[in-house]
Amino acid sequence: MASPDHLFSLRNNFYLGAYQAAINNSDVPNLSSEDAIERDCLVYRSYIALGSYQLVINEIDPSAPTPLQAVKLLALYLSGPENKESAISSLQEWLSDPAVGSNSVLRLIAGIIYMHEQDYNEALKHTNAGGTMELHALNVQIFIKMHRSDYAEKQLKIMQQIDEDHTLTQLANAWLNLAVGGSKIQEAYLIFQDFSEKFPMTTLVLNGKAVCCMHMGHFDEAETLLLEALNKDAKDAETLANLYVCCLHLGKQSSRFLSQLKLSHPNHTLVKRMVSAEESFDRAVQTVA
Known part of the structure; x- marks a missing residue:
């Protein structure tokens, strides 16, 4: 008989973006040393998701196990542009060390960092073995970022074979459906709807539903969902970006959301695209003037 999964609820909260709930309910008794490390990783990654990078950097001791050291590197990488290079250089050093390089959490963090760097081939070097x-x-x-939905589908099939009902399998299915578009959007919406019925609503699930609604042309419903997400977290990057786009389609005042996004998340893809477009426009105007 399989032993009970003591970390199921904690993992689920983390996957669905209920980061504070993951932290608040992390005091799980009778954990093996391996489970205790996984629990600590999830708690610290929840703090990272909430932007508390310095707390993670301060609390994880240099003698902590490899998975926690990897999480600390992610906090360092995200804590500011001045720390990126040293975080990547430490990461490369760890990955080349045969004693720890194959650790699954270290490979995961490597994938996340290289994905932030938009170096997808390098990310896959460390994540592809699964x-x-x-x-x-x-x-x-x-693979979705690389516009290779065919490869993403192969990965999803592996996940479905392992555990079709796993929260991450369902999420990955929804992401792929959104990327493929068309009739698949309705399927993605139903997955997010199912999450919202089974678990407390999070900004991640609300944004998922809202993006599906926008794809289907239901901008009023999307706006309602996104304003609910904004009430939960007024600085969430995806909520602000999606609200900006949604309000543009509704012909409503949208610049405030873009201003907030620029202030809170200057490196967000939407901000970078807008800045690039504005610069191109200014250059075009100068050639005509």
Whole structure:
């Protein structure tokens, strides 16, 4: 008989973006040393998701196990542009060390960091072998970013064979459906709807539903969902970006959301695209003037 999964609820909260709930309910008794490390990784990654990078950097001791050191590297990488190079250089050093280089959490963090760097081939070097559901889910995300939904589908099939009902399998299915578009959008919406009925609503699930609604042309419903997400987290990057796009389609005041996004998340893809478009426009005007 399989032993009970003590971390199921904690993992689920983390996957669905209920980061504070993951932290608040992390005091799980009777954990093996391996489970305790996984629990600590999930808690610290939840703090990272909430932007508390310095807390993670301060609390993880240099003598901590490899998975926690990897999480600390992610906090360092995200804590500011001045720390990126040293985080990547430490990461490369760890990955080349045969004693720890194959650790699944280290490979996962490598994939996340290189995905941030938009170096998808380098990310795949470390994630492609899989080994955990999170690595497979990250592969799905990377292939979608590379516009290779055929490879993403292969990864999803592996996940479905392992556990079709796993939260990450369902999420990966929804991401792929959104990427493929067309009739698949309705399927993605139903997955997010199912999550919202089974678990407390998070900004991640609300944004998922809202993006599906926008794809289907239901901008009023999308706006309602996104305003609910904004009430939960007024600085969430995806909520602000999606609200900006949604309000443009509705002909409503949208510049405030873009201003907030520029202030809170200057490196967001939407901000970078807008800045690039504005610069191109200014250059075009100058050639005509």
